[in-house]
Amino acid sequence: MSNGYAGKILVIDLSSGEVSSLNTADYAEYGGGHGMGSAVFFDLCKDKTISAFDPANVITLMTGPIQGTLAPFGGGRCEVQAIGPQPWPIEWFTRSNFGGRFAGMIKFAGWDGIAVTGKAENPVWIDIRDDAVAIRDASATGDGLWGTGTYETEKKIYDLVRGGDSVDWTLYGTSRDTGRSAQNPAVVSCGQAGENLVRWASLIHEGGGGAGQGGFGAVFGSKNLKAISVIGTGEVAIADPQALMAARAWWSENYFDFDNYKPSLPGLHSYSPGGSGNIAGGLARGGVGQRPQGCMGCTKLCHGGRGATAEGPGSSCFDTWYQAQSGVKWGNPAASASNTDMLQSYGLNAWEGSMALPWLVKLYRTGILGPGKAIESNLPFDAVGSDAFNVAFLDCIVNGTDIGADLKEGCARAATKWGRYDEDVTSGDLAIAAHGYAHHYDARTESEWGFGTALGDRDINEHDITWVLYWHTSLAPLYGQPQALPAKEMVEMIGSTLLPYSDPMMLDFSDEGIYSDAMVKFVSWHRAYTRFWKQSAMYCDWGITDWLNPWAEGYKGLTPELEPRFYNAVTGDDTSFEKGIEIGTKIWNLDRAIWYLQGRTPANDQLAEWQFRIGSPAAHSTYEIPYIMPVFENGEWSYKNVWGRFLDHAKYDDFLDRYYAFEGWDANGCPTSDTLKKLGLDKAADELSAAGKI
C-alpha cells in the first residue's frame, strides 16, 4: 500500500514472550497515533479498572502515516499511551508524545506501532531489527542495562545492535539488498526512576526527547522492560511524492526555515542563533559542541543549544524548567546543564520536579519539613540550589529514601499522605492544576487550556492559543512593539479557521466569555482538533497551529490548509480539515468512555481550589504579569490584561453542564450510548453498558 502506513502493528506479550501483530487497516479510521493507540488499548486491555502497574496494562507507542516522511513537524513524533501511574487520584488512561527519530525508525522497520503487555520475569529489552523481534536479557548477567541511566543504556544498545561498529554500514539482513543501515538504532528507555516505579518517571529518547508526563517510565519498569530499540532499513511508501514535495516547498516559502532566516513577530517563534533550541539555550547550554538539532524531517530544530553530554537532540522546553528552579534561581547557573543531564539520565519528569521544589522549600522555611519536624527530612535544604542539594534531592526520589519515599509517588499523593493537600492546594503553594499535574498555562485566563485539562486526563500542553493570543499579544507591548493585528481582525482571521463553526466569538476571553456557549464550542473544537491533527496525525505542538504567520500576507496562517495538505499527499486520501475534527471528536469520546470505565465522575472534571480563590492579591507574596488576550466587551473587540481574575464555582459548574450537553454526554459527563453509536463506537457503548455506567 502506498499510503504512508506500514500495514501492521507489533504486539509483544512479555509474560508469555509471544510476538504477534495486528492489521493496521483495522484501525485506520482513527488516522494514526493517539486514535489508533486508544483503539488498540481498548481492544487489548480487557479490564480497564486495573492499576498502572498491573501486568495486564497495555502500553502503546504509535506512529501514523506522516511519520518518517518529510511532512514538517510530523516526521518524528511518537504517541505513547497506557494507564499511567502519575494522574491522581485515579490513574487515568493517559498519553504523552515525543519527537526525535524513534517513530520514523518504527516505520522504516515495517511497523505502524508497538503495543506491549504482560510482565517479563526478569529485566529485558526489546530488540527490533526490521521484521525480526527479540526479547533480550537486560539484567546484570545479561546485557547489563538494568540499573543504568538512559544515556548509558542507549550507548550500550548501540554497541549491542551494531556489534561495536559505529561508523560503517551495519548489515541486518543476509545481503546489502536485504537490509543495512549506517544509522544507530532508535532507542527509548526508562532510567533508574522507572525501574524503581517513581510515578513521574519518563521515557527518554536520545539526549532530551522524552515522554515526560504520565509516568510511562514506571510502566516500563513495572513490566521489567528497560528499553525498546528499533532499526529499520525500509522506507515509507508515499501515495503522491510529487504532491508531498510541492507541499514541502510551499511550506518552506511560507514558514521559518533555519537555513533561510526571516524576521518574526514578537514572541511568536522562539528561535535563537543556532536553532530554535534557545528554549534551552539560555540556561542549559554547556558551550561545548553545540549545534542545532531537530527531529526527523523538521527544520525548526528545537533541540539545540546544548551538547555537554547529550547523544542526540538536547534537552529543551520543560526539561529546562527544573534546572531553572534548581540552579539558576539560586545563583548557580553552572549547575544547570548537569542538573538537566542528571534528570534525563534518571528518567524523571522535569515538570513535576519543578513544582515540587518551591513547595518543599516553603515547607522547610516555615518549619514544617526538616530534621525533627513534622515531615522528617535530612536533605540539605539550607544549600538548596547547590550541586550537593540537587544530587541528594534527585537521588532520594529515585531511591525512595528520606522524603523521596513519598515524593516518588508524586506531589499530590505525598501532600495527601503528609496531610498538606487541602491547605497547600487551596493556598496555591502547591501549584497543582488538575489530576495531580502541575500548573502550566493558566485556567483563570486561558480557559481552553484549563478547562480542557480538567475535562481530560493531564495538563493538555497544547500551545495553540497560547502563543498567538497570549504570548504574542502580551509580549509585543512589553517590548514597545505594536500588535500584529487589531483585536477584531485577529479573532476574525483565526475564527474563520475554526471549522466547521468559523465563529470568532469562540475566542472571547473576557470575564463572561470564558463561560459562554461559544467557549463551550471552542473547548469542544479544541479537544477534537488536537486529538486528531496534533496527537493522531501527529503534527508537533511546537510547529502548529499556524494561526498567525509573520511571513504571509496579512499574517494569515497556513492553518487550515497545512494539516490536510501533507496528510493527503502521504495517504492519497481526501481527508478535509473538518473531517479531522470529526475523527478527533470520535477519539475524544473513546477516551472519555475509557475514563468512565475507570470510574470517572463529574468530580474529576474539577480544577484545584486555588484557581477559584487566588487572583492577584496585594502584598509581596504574589505577582502580577501581563496576560493580554482578546475580549468582546460592550459590543467591541479589544485586547485586555485578564490577569488577576479567578474562577467562579457556580459559573464553572454551569459551564460543565452545558459542555456535557453539547458533547452529547449525560448529566454525569459520560458519553451516552446514542452518542457513542453515532460516532461508530459501539464497542465502547456496549462495554460501558455492561459495566452499568450508562
Added chain:
Amino acid sequence: MAPEEAIVQTVLSVPTEEQARHYLQDCAFDDRLVGVVMKASGMLPMDIYSLEQTLGFFAHDNSDVMGRPDAILQERRLDVAYLAPGRLSRWVSEIIGDHELADAIDAEEAKIEDPHIYPPRMRLMRELVVMRVLQCYDVLGIDPAADVEKTEADSQERKEQ
C-alpha cells in the same frame, strides 16, 4: 556579545558592614517576592527570598539584547523575568530594609518614558541590585568569583564521575 553600557546614573552610598549583612539576609516565606519567568513553554512563578536571588531571577531575562531596536525581531529569543512596576522597590524598602536602593529604583523608573515597556525597567532594576550586592560583597570581604569557580568545579567533577 559586547557588555551592556550602564543605563543608571545613580551611585549608591557604600553600606556599613552592619547594613551589608542586613541587606543580604534571607527573608521569611511570607515576606518573599514572587516574580514570573515568562517563556514560550510556560510561565513559572519564582519565589525570591533575598536580594541576591533577584539576580538569579533576572538571569532568566534576555535583556542583553533588549537595548537594540531590532532585537525583538532579530534575536528571536524572548524570555522575560517579569516584576510588576513598583513591586521590587516596595519589597526592597519594606522587607530588605534598603530604603536608599528602593528610592533609587523608583527614581530611575520615573525617568523612563513609557513604563509599560519592560526592557529598560528590567535593566535598571538589575543594574542597581547588582551594584548594591557587589558593594555588600566588598564590605564583607566576599569573593563572588569563588562560589562560581567552586560550582563549576563541582559540576565538572560530577560529569567526570
